[in-house]
Amino acid sequence: MNATTRLQGFGQRLKTYLLSADDGMLMRHFFHGLVVTSLVFIVIDWNELNTANQAHPGFDPMQPQAAPVLPPALTEGEPQNAPSDITADPSTLKQAIRFELKPGGILSAEGSIEPGAAARFAGEIEARGEYVKTVLLNSPGGAVGDALAMSKLIREKKLGTRVAAGALCASSCPIVMAGGVSREAEKGAVIGVHQIFNGSKEKLSPEQAMSDAQRTTADVSRHLEEMGIKSGLWLHAMETPPDRLYYLTPEEMTAFALVTDAATPVAKAKTK
Known part of the structure; x- marks a missing residue:
């Protein structure tokens, strides 16, 4: 049948x-x-x-989609997008920062600066330090304490820093960038700053939160001054809420000395 x-x-x-x-x-x-x-x-x-x-390992269909990597710009009117297109995969930027040695003495540092990132970075420099000349940054930022420690080690080892075209260096990432004895932002690089905030799950009293923020602000301000960065950069950061970004123009990057003349690195600046 x-x-x-x-x-x-x-x-x-x-x-x-x-x-x-x-x-x-x-x-x-x-x-x-x-x-x-x-x-x-x-x-x-x-x-x-x-x-x-x-x-897609790590994907949980029962959880809401994560917030965008980039908050909107701080403007007087409606929030605006970043001044240039970011070519990096957002999912990569949201992952813990990864270090990869590339040809030409370049150490790529891509992803979010999670607590403990500075220790991993120090281990990478310890293992590959003789080959590394420049740290190539592509990060939405993260833990300020780790960013400070990474920046100090970069200056101690007299390394350069660079943000490539289409890459991102935001939030605490410019603190890392500031450590370079030479600092470069290629045309189309996106660099932004905003206020520091307590991103941990630990619940603090308003008084403790304020105290921690003031102490961290003082630490960052002191470090940026020692790295040769002009105060205007950090003033823009402190004026910008943590859910916004102040995107730096190429002219501001130069005026604030966040980028340096390739012929005149800042190796003679304070290194303590």
Whole structure:
């Protein structure tokens, strides 16, 4: 018996059943059919979610999408986008910072500066320091204490820093950049600053939070001055709420000495 004959026979039996069954029986079977159909679709959806999870490790379909990497710019009117396109994958920027040695003495540092990043960076420099000449930054920022420690080590080792075209250096990342004895932002690099804030899950009293913020602000201000950065940079940061970014223009990067003349590095600046 072929498939067509079997299908025709099934259709005839179904027709006979529907004509002979009472309304109550029909309603019960209709309800049971809905339940079975719902279960089938649940299984299909679950399989699709599992497939997505395997294709993208760490993806949790039950969690809301993460906030964008870049907050909007601080403006008098509506928030604006970054001044240049960022070519880096947002998911990469949100991951813990990764270090990779590239040709030409370049150490790539890409991702968020999580607590403990400074120790990992120090280990990388310890292992590969003789080859590293420049730290290539692409980061949305993160832990200020770790950014400070990374910046100080960069100056101690007399390394340069650079932000490539299409890359991002925001929040605490410019603190890292400031440590370079030479500092370069290629055309199309996006650099932005804002206020420091307590990103930890530890709940602090308003008094303790204020005290910590003031102490950290003093530490950063002192370090930037020692690195040869003009005060205007940090003033813009302190004036900008943590959910906004003040994007620096190329002219401001030069005026604040965040970028240096390649022919005149700042190696003779204070290094303590």
